[in-house]
Ligand SMILES: NC(=O)c1ccc[n+]([C@@H]2O[C@H](COP(=O)([O-])OP(=O)(O)OC[C@H]3O[C@@H](n4cnc5c(N)ncnc54)[C@H](O)[C@@H]3O)[C@@H](O)[C@H]2O)c1
């Protein structure tokens with residue numbers, strides 16, 4: 001753990017970090033709890049005044065130093081990420097660049113936190129609006145994007161003048177600790193960033209109760225997000241939630257099918273389907289369903305599954321046994337309700353690692369678990385629809401609202417459907433929409449607030465109105 005500028009915790013019980021490709025123990029990290037959680041808030045609170053009083057330029061300079069060090073270490077960090085999370089090295093390298101783009105983008109955005117003056121009703125008054133950093137921020141992050149889910153929070157928080165306490169997922173702590181190490185090397189003052197590894201319930205309980213923590217930003221499952229939202233209410237913390245998704249991928253009869261197939265494979269099987277905005281269900285208009293399904297199946301059959309450190313691997317292992325079991329359950333359920341497995345469908349290399357074949361199931365419908373629950377694995381169910389209004393209704397019929405995808409070459413259809421979809425992110429002929437400069441977040445039970453873009457820094461600011469009478 002990195003708390004108060006010190007590497008701590010060797011005296012504590014240790015947690016094994018497992019490589020999902022071969023189930024080998026690759027490291028051990030301290031199992032921190034309430035005491036360490038409080039120490040981290042003590043440190044972040046101590047540092048807040050000095051850090052928030054630096055100029056935006058001074059903070060920007062230090063963030064760019066951090067960005068440079070991350071860039072210089074991205075290959076080493078990508079390998080570390082593949083070993084602790086499983087994604088293929090080429091994807092891990094891509095995540096390092098994506099993660100680092102939040103540091104550089106917010107290093108600049110922090111210099112554009114503008115206030116305003118408002119015309120007064122009284123000539124002897126002046127009305128000013130200032131934006132100020134919210135204070136100590138608690139960040140809790142998931143295992144599927146071990147670098148990006150941290151920098152997407154810490155980048156804007158530090159740029160805004162906040163200090164942070166971070167709890168990474170137990171499965172992927174090494175990337176988080178490396179980011180902290182490079183922040184220290186970059187000269188970001190000690191106590192500004194604190195990383196606590198260990199018991200999520202014990203750590204979050206302390207942070208939720210501590211009134212010095214003024215913001216909770218969480219990325220993870222909707223279930224845990226709801227728990228944390230309730231806990232944050234006791235001290236009325238600002239809260240951002242990036243939660244689960246259930247993305248529909250809609251293929252209209254006038255879509256470019258080759259473009260759609262390329263996009264759905266990228267969206268669905270990136271990170272072995274363990275991505276919040278990955279396609280969870282495919283809807284194809286009736287007249288092109290057979291052609292699309294054949295093209296998609298051919299592309300999926302060609303995907304290479306294996307250890308992400310090996311050359312030419314497209315799909316790595318899943319994070320753990322539980323994740324594999326969920327995909328098996330969804331496949332079996334779909335088949336029991338009339339689904340037809342046209343490729344994949346089986347666990348792979350069972351004794352070796354947590355692998356599952358990239359799988360396509362046709363004849364899917366909403367009676368199936370995979371058409372309602374987040375699979376979070378390499379399973380693509382294909383359902384057929386007849387009319388535009390029907391597919392919009394079916395796509396929206398879910399508590400989730402994170403991402404949706406529409407493929408059509410008709411601009412009127414594209415605008416009509418995109419505007420009716422109840423989702424925070426719509427990929428229109430685009431399967432990979434995520435970039436640092438755009439707002440990322442969901443409707444309904446997929447979350448609150450946005451990360452990325454100028455929206456993302458507002459989450460770490462308070463608005464102060466100063467009325468001046470003279
Ligand atoms: N919307 C997004 O941007 C986004 C991004 C990535 C993942 N996700 C979602 O996250 C989920 C997968 O990630 P996961 O399995 O790590 O989610 P998770 O909710 O199980 O865990 C996320 C984090 O919360 C911690 N946690 C777990 N239980 C907790 C508790 N009771 N109290 C406090 N903290 C707790 C974990 O240790 C981890 O750090 C999926 O639903 C996925 O859609 C969403």
Ligand SMILES: O=C[C@H](O)CS(=O)(=O)O
Pocket residue numbers: 144145148274275276277434
């Ligand atoms: O899984 C969640 C990530 O936010 C996905 S993305 O890399 O930001 O698209």
